Amino acid sequence: MRTQVAIIGAGPAGLVLSQLLDGQGIESVVLECRSQEAIRATIRAGVLEQGTVDLLTDMGLGKRMHNEGLRHEGTVLRVGGVDRRIDFVGLTGGRAVMVYAQHEVLKDLLDARLATGGDLRFNVSDVTLSGITSDMASRPVVRFRDASGAAVSLRADFVVGCDGTQGVSRSAVDPQALQTVERHYPFGWLGILCKAPPSSDELIYALGADGFALVSTRSCEVQRMYLQCDPGDTPDDWSDDRIWATLRARLATHDGWQPNEGPIFDKTVVGMRSRVIEPMRHGRLFLAGDAAHVVPPTGAKGLNLAISDARLLARALTRFYRDGNEDLLDTYGPTALRRIWRAQRFSTWMTTLLHRFPDADAYARKLQDADLDYLTRSRAACTTLAENYVGLPVAPPW
Ligand code: FAD
Numbered sequence: 001m002r003t004q005v006a007i008i009g010a011g012p013a014g015l016v017l018s019q020l021l022d023g024q025g026i027e028s029v030v031l032e033c034r035s036q037e038a039i040r041a042t043i044r045a046g047v048l049e050q051g052t053v054d055l056l057t058d059m060g061l062g063k064r065m066h067n068e069g070l071r072h073e074g075t076v077l078r079v080g081g082v083d084r085r086i087d088f089v090g091l092t093g094g095r096a097v098m099v100y101a102q103h104e105v106l107k108d109l110l111d112a113r114l115a116t117g118g119d120l121r122f123n124v125s126d127v128t129l130s131g132i133t134s135d136m137a138s139r140p141v142v143r144f145r146d147a148s149g150a151a152v153s154l155r156a157d158f159v160v161g162c163d164g165t166q167g168v169s170r171s172a173v174d175p176q177a178l179q180t181v182e183r184h185y186p187f188g189w190l191g192i193l194c195k196a197p198p199s200s201d202e203l204i205y206a207l208g209a210d211g212f213a214l215v216s217t218r219s220c221e222v223q224r225m226y227l228q229c230d231p232g233d234t235p236d237d238w239s240d241d242r243i244w245a246t247l248r249a250r251l252a253t254h255d256g257w258q259p260n261e262g263p264i265f266d267k268t269v270v271g272m273r274s275r276v277i278e279p280m281r282h283g284r285l286f287l288a289g290d291a292a293h294v295v296p297p298t299g300a301k302g303l304n305l306a307i308s309d310a311r312l313l314a315r316a317l318t319r320f321y322r323d324g325n326e327d328l329l330d331t332y333g334p335t336a337l338r339r340i341w342r343a344q345r346f347s348t349w350m351t352t353l354l355h356r357f358p359d360a361d362a363y364a365r366k367l368q369d370a371d372l373d374y375l376t377r378s379r380a381a382c383t384t385l386a387e388n389y390v391g392l393p394v395a396p397p398w
């Protein structure tokens, strides 16, 4: 079996890439180890940058997103019970974000790929890559077992590893050729979904005396909230009563504001770390999305970065197949990494600003207070937050 581009992983990076390539007449096969049903049901991120919304709209995938998604034109920072609104639209010349769950984006992408006969293989196993450094005369090969357990060989011009943090693509690369830089945080997030009306028209990023809390939403009936927890916690450590008591305490205002409560039907603990693996190209293998980089979730950049990698790579592959020119393939990694590092900077800053670090000394706490104080008083500081939150350009001019 052969194709032009073999894509490992049907997450946001893999599916956006496959769909963009299809639009340019470039064939791909997507190999995914999970079932289609599992992909459609996995709860993860929820905030789309303006550029992501525009891209999905241009791809013809905007119908449900614009009907069911919620455009947010600002957000609220609540520190010590006092609110400061960040006006995205006013501070960025009209840009905003869309609250629309990652699995809804994936459903739209899966439906679009399947409607045009896209070759997506679910429930595959034992994926291995070989020949990634080969020239065009001897192409790389991806071996895997299909859903029935049969061994399959797929020869491709290029392989793209979009297989997330636990994927196999990176293991095809000589470890000496990979540079990994990372940071772990001394806390995690407990994420919940509950059946209740929205508590707020906009997201609330709150820092209370004992930690961070975030009020987000999914619809008029379903709300998403997060709270800072110990990194080793499991959902079983958090009874519903403990969750609501913690949210009420961290979100309390001086005029008695309280979140709307309702039955909790999903609880997950999300780890917090930052990681970048370079370079993003190894011969005929490219890495995209979480396979190459991870950000802590504060600021909601992970999903958006995965999609911007896919967009850059689709443009580079299109140039190659149209003109035989490899220049954009050569610059894919360096171009993507400039944006990735800006998102790392922003996510780390938001995380540091809005969490209680158990090991922080008095000096670090005072600096955090000063940073928050500056942000609540300076229009320039608010503009910096707003322009990063709604999303920076995908490629030059920056
Ligand atoms: P993924 O979405 O991870 O997709 C990779 C795909 O590859 C998966 O479908 C996987 O099954 C498949 N795969 C893996 N290994 C193999 C293999 N060997 N063979 C074949 N297929 C394979 N980001 C935010 O911005 N805000 C959030 O609130 C947020 N919450 C998160 C909560 C959780 C629990 C997690 C795990 C992540 C969260 N993220 C969040 C991060 C965001 O969801 C990711 O950045 C985003 O999914 C990255 O997309 P991706 O396509 O690179 O990788």
Ligand code: DHB
Pocket: 044, 045, 046, 047, 203, 214, 216, 217, 224, 297, 298, 299, 300, 301
């Ligand atoms: C959501 C997730 C985030 O990481 C964030 O910063 C804001 C909202 C969400 O899942 O709704």
